[in-house]
Amino acid sequence: MRKKEGLADYRYFPEPDLPEVVLTKEFVDKLCQGLPELPEAKRRRYEKMGLAMQDVLFLANDNHVAEFFDASLENGADPKLAANWIMGDISAFLKNERLSITEIKLTPFELSELIASIKNGTISGKIGKEILFELLAKGGTVQSLIEEKDLVQIVDPAAIEALVDKVLAANPKQLEQYRAGKTRLQGFFAGQVMKESKGKANPLVLNKILGVKLKGES
Secondary structure, X not given: OOOOOOHHHHOOOOOOOOOOOOOOHHHHHHHHHOOOOOHHHHHHHHHHOOOOHHHHHHHHOXXXXXXXXXXXXXXXXXXXXXXXXXXXXHXXXXXXXXXXHHHOOOOHHHHHHHHHHHHOOOOXXXXXXXXXXXXXXXXXXXXXXXXXXOOOOEOOHHHHHHHHHHHHHHOHHHXXXXXOOOHHHHHHHHHHHHHHOOOOEOHHHHHHHHHHHHOOOO
């Protein structure tokens, strides 16, 4: 019943047929340099971009998603906007179609182009969503789709004012109700102008002009 205290008590002994393995610092360093970015390091990197932890975990926990996201950033995409598109519409498409992100036709470069086109006002966010689903399913380029479908956003105030005037003239009853205090009808008029412009009127310019016109100001 005596207690075992050391290796000899357990009758451990070196295996004579197995030589010692000596790992040099240079060898270990070389192995470390060849390792991919580890999950914890990836999460910390995404945090430094200002992303919320929910976004960080979603992107970092799937290596293919992380690669797609990183490639988008390399092409100039805004981190937060790219994360929103990937976590939102792209993720919904993948779920509905039962696909992985490696199987879609959309490339990281075209996602960055889509984001840039919305940010610089070339197209609206609504049109951006329409383009996205075509890019996901069929591929192609953002620029070619914009040109092919004539989707460039209308930002000219004179052009938008003409559309507003047309809609107000076509809906005198609703205009009278608005000026009588039913101000919620502004959304109705905005929707009609967007319909008339096929979704191409710039929302900010539209609402500014519409607000003035609804009040009867010139």
